[in-house]
Amino acid sequence: MIEIDVVKRIKTASGEVDMHAKVDIEKGGFCSLFGKSGAGKTTVMRLLAGLTDPDDGIIKISGKTWYDKKNRINVPVNKRKCGFVFQDYALFPNMTVRRNIEYASVNKSNVDMLIDMVGMTELKDRKPATLSGGQRQRVALARALAAEPEILLLDEPFAALDADMRNTLQNELKTIHDKLGVTTILVSHDKGEVFKLTDKVYVMDDGVITKVGSPEEVFTDNTISGKFKFTGRVLKVEKADCLYILTLSIGAEVGHVVATHSEAHDLSAGDRVLVYTKAFNPSVRKI
Amino acid sequence: MRELLSPLILTFELAAVTTVLLAVTAIPFAYWLSSANFRGKSIVESITGLPIVLPPSVLGFYLLVFMGPHGPLGSILEQFNIRLVFTFEGLVFASVIYSLPFMVQPVQAGFEALPLSLKEASYTLGKSKFQTFFRVVLPNIKPSLITGIVLSFAHTVGEFGVVLMIGGSIPDQTRVASIAIYDQVEAMNYHTAHFYSAVLFILAFMVLLTVNMVNRKISGKTI
Numbered sequence: 001m002i003e004i005d006v007v008k009r010i011k012t013a014s015g016e017v018d019m020h021a022k023v024d025i026e027k028g029g030f031c032s033l034f035g036k037s038g039a040g041k042t043t044v045m046r047l048l049a050g051l052t053d054p055d056d057g058i059i060k061i062s063g064k065t066w067y068d069k070k071n072r073i074n075v076p077v078n079k080r081k082c083g084f085v086f087q088d089y090a091l092f093p094n095m096t097v098r099r100n101i102e103y104a105s106v107n108k109s110n111v112d113m114l115i116d117m118v119g120m121t122e123l124k125d126r127k128p129a130t131l132s133g134g135q136r137q138r139v140a141l142a143r144a145l146a147a148e149p150e151i152l153l154l155d156e157p158f159a160a161l162d163a164d165m166r167n168t169l170q171n172e173l174k175t176i177h178d179k180l181g182v183t184t185i186l187v188s189h190d191k192g193e194v195f196k197l198t199d200k201v202y203v204m205d206d207g208v209i210t211k212v213g214s215p216e217e218v219f220t221d222n223t224i225s226g227k228f229k230f231t232g233r234v235l236k237v238e239k240a241d242c243l244y245i246l247t248l249s250i251g252a253e254v255g256h257v258v259a260t261h262s263e264a265h266d267l268s269a270g271d272r273v274l275v276y277t278k279a280f281n282p283s284v285r286k287i
Numbered sequence: 288m289r290e291l292l293s294p295l296i297l298t299f300e301l302a303a304v305t306t307v308l309l310a311v312t313a314i315p316f317a318y319w320l321s322s323a324n325f326r327g328k329s330i331v332e333s334i335t336g337l338p339i340v341l342p343p344s345v346l347g348f349y350l351l352v353f354m355g356p357h358g359p360l361g362s363i364l365e366q367f368n369i370r371l372v373f374t375f376e377g378l379v380f381a382s383v384i385y386s387l388p389f390m391v392q393p394v395q396a397g398f399e400a401l402p403l404s405l406k407e408a409s410y411t412l413g414k415s416k417f418q419t420f421f422r423v424v425l426p427n428i429k430p431s432l433i434t435g436i437v438l439s440f441a442h443t444v445g446e447f448g449v450v451l452m453i454g455g456s457i458p459d460q461t462r463v464a465s466i467a468i469y470d471q472v473e474a475m476n477y478h479t480a481h482f483y484s485a486v487l488f489i490l491a492f493m494v495l496l497t498v499n500m501v502n503r504k505i506s507g508k509t510i
Contacts (some may be wrong), residue, residue: 143412
């Protein structure tokens with residue numbers, strides 16, 4: 001259980017504002033902070049990790065106080081057990097993949113298991129400079145997990161990757177989270193990512209949390225009372241006579257959907273869409 | 288032969304001791320300068336950089352006044368029967384001050400160029416400032432460290448004005464190679480002057496060549 005209730009003066013796109021963040025996160029959960037650049041998402045993560053000090057407030061993790069302005073408590077970064085995956089990965093250039101993870105590890109016997117889990121066994125003796133973005137990302141994740149954190153903080157971890165790699169790593173992250181059950185907070189400005197990975201989303205705007213809920217509640221238009229709803233990504237938009245055929249990727253599947261001109265005219269490859277149906281009953285067959 | 292080699296041996300002793308002392312003191316100082324943000328930081332940085340622009344005789348003169356038996360430092364040390372002027376120890380002290388910017392500036396630049404996230408990552412992984420400094424920060428600024436160490440060493444080998452002011456030319460005590468060359472030329476003894484000069488010349492070239500090669504190798508470029 002994470003409780004953050006802090007005030008911090010920050011510089012945003014619309015000038016200096018007082019950031020108020022009140023966040024409650026269940027242990028083992030996977031939540032996200034969503035918002036525009038400069039909304040204060042990264043600041044919340046830094047406050048939580050202890051890399052930045054708030055001006056006022058309280059931060060409590062599972063009953064332990066990490067920060068309390070009134071009682072002058074401020075647990076230093078290195079005692080907080082907060083795994084942080086940085087946007088630039090921050091791998092130590094002087095160490096190999098294995099040494100990076102070993103440096104962080106609490107339990108040396110887990111090092112090989114972690115390397116294997118992120119699929120870096122073949123490359124474990126390489127230095128970070130020789131790795132691709134996706135590979136660095138994997139090492140950064142394994143390294144953060146090696147320190148056995150109570151909370152894992154991911155600051156736009158997939159921002160610098162291409163769409164395919166992002167997709168693959170999102171799936172891997174989901175699997176790893178389900179396996180280890182580490183409380184995870186993801187900073188993202190990608191709705192698809194938020195939908196795919198997290199079960200609770202905090203929307204931030206100018207330093208204030210404006211909406212909280214499941215990704216469905218927060219992002220989908222509530223006027224749609226669909227019986228079936230999926231989010232997918234548009235892969236291709238083709239015109240066929242007076243209709244459009246959309247090729248969509250939904251989860252791991254790729255399928256075709258027919259769309260009218262009014263539905264399809266502002267769609268292009270890469271867009272996130274909600275696919276829903278109301279009037280039909282789907283057929284179900286045992287497989 | 289012993290007499291011939293003495294200035295060279297003394298020069299390298301002085302340079303080695305100075306470099307070791309600078310490594311121990313100036314590297315933490317540079318680290319502090321790179322991470323601290325305080326009022327008057329540019330004043331501290333300017334004072335540190337003074338030996339680069341001041342004529343060595345000016346620096347030597349003030350150090351002589353400061354370290355002399357009637358100077359602020361000299362009079363205190365006098366009570367403990369320690370004298371710095373015209374001794375090897377005095378030369379070391381003066382050389383440390385004289386070569387300080389040559390260690391501080393490259394090392395500070397190295398610290399400042401290191402992404403902050405590396406340190407932060409280390410802290411979030413549960414490591415102390417001490418562990419972070421020795422295992423993450425220092426190993427990742429190796430080229431700057433090598434540059435700082437070599438420049439301090441080479442600069443101390445090449446100093447003349449400060450040494451002359453503080454140490455004079457006492458054989459086996461303060462007569463380093465650069466002073467010996469001057470003495471030999473004054474005595475019209477060109478042969479010996481040539482010998483010392485050639486040794487310093489070749490050595491200086493070898494040192495710079497080695498540093499450049501090592502730095503290119505570290506940064507992955509072709510030699």
